[in-house]
Amino acid sequence: MSSTVTYMLGWGDHYERGSSGPFLGPVGLDFAALSAEYRRERYAEANIAMKDHCWLSEEDFCSWLLQKGILTPVESTHVELDIRTSGDEAFVPLHWPECPQCSRGRGEQEYGMLRRSLNRITAFRRCTECRHEWGHVDEPNDSKRPMIEDDGRDTTGGCVPFAISKACGVEWNTVKAICARYGWTENGMNTPHNAALAIRELGYDLVAVDVPRNGLSKPTLKQVATQLSTARSYIIGIRGHWLAVVNGRIIDNDNNSGMTSRVVELYEVRKQQAVAA
Ligand SMILES: [Zn+2]
Structure with missing residues (x-):
């Protein structure tokens, strides 16, 4: 056989x-x-x-x-195979939380705005059905390092309120709100007049100091910063940008001015004296 x-x-x-x-x-x-x-x-x-x-x-x-x-x-049949895994047939893990909006879909983990200098990234859930987003929370972008509190360092056009916040030692959101009342926007702020008014409201005075000359040219940030008292707070203006020097330490926002930038303005930030009645 x-x-x-x-x-x-x-x-x-x-x-x-x-x-x-x-x-x-x-x-x-x-x-x-x-x-x-x-x-x-x-x-x-x-x-x-x-x-x-x-x-x-x-x-x-x-x-x-x-x-x-x-x-x-031999009799045969041709069959085309197509396993669908998208749309209604997509794998939606049951351990994802249910959508509070439509209760049909589930929340997939998504990441939004990254604020690199603060080591913060926004994590949230997005519904697989209705695209509703919820549960926004900031997490460390680099999980090995801690998140940094928002002190305004990455705020667009925020160098003036940032410098004031550091020089006066007043919390960022307070300074930002007061500066906004004196015309601060993300396009910046009118200095020194409006900035001086904002500083006064915080209980400080902006006192102009002569920029120490360096021959004929304006001195560099490094030259000025090393001459300042380490017991006082200053604001330094370079071209179109402000930064603070507090107790001898340069505190700049994410603009990170180079140490060779030329200083065009220098102010001491002084606590207002109580006026005798
Ligand atoms: Zn939904």
Whole structure:
């Protein structure tokens, strides 16, 4: 009893492939021998018919194999597979929290605004169905370092309130609110007049100090900073930018002025004296 196997026949090269099947046939057919037999038969037929040419092809060889009963065709069905994993079929982990808005979807972890200098990034959940966002919370961007409290260092146009906050030792949000009343926006602030008014409201005075000359040119930030009293607080103006020097230490926002920047304004920030009644 010889056992049967399914054959898929293929031919051609990478660029022009041909195939036929599936067919049933006995195990271990010798296709080299069968093709030789096919060729002999077709040549003999062509000679009898006195033809000048005899074209052989793999398709014709397949027909010959079927005609001879060496192979028999098998019923087959072609099916295209497509496993969908998007839209309604997307994997939505059950451990994600349910959406408080639509209660159909679940919240995927997303990350929003990165404030690199404060090492803070906003994490939140976004609903897979209605896109509702909730649960916003700041996390350390670099988990090995702590988050830094928002002291205004990365606020756009915020160098004046930032310098005032550091020089007066008053918390950023308080200073920002007062400066906003005196015209501060993200485009900056009118200095020194409006800044001086804001500082006065905080209980300090902005006192202009002569910028120490360095020959004919204006001195650098480094030259000025090293000459200042380490017991006092100052605000230094360089071109279009303010920064603070507190107890001898330069405190700049994210602008990070170079130490060779030329100083054009210098102020001491003094606590107001109680006025005698
Ligand atoms: Zn939702």
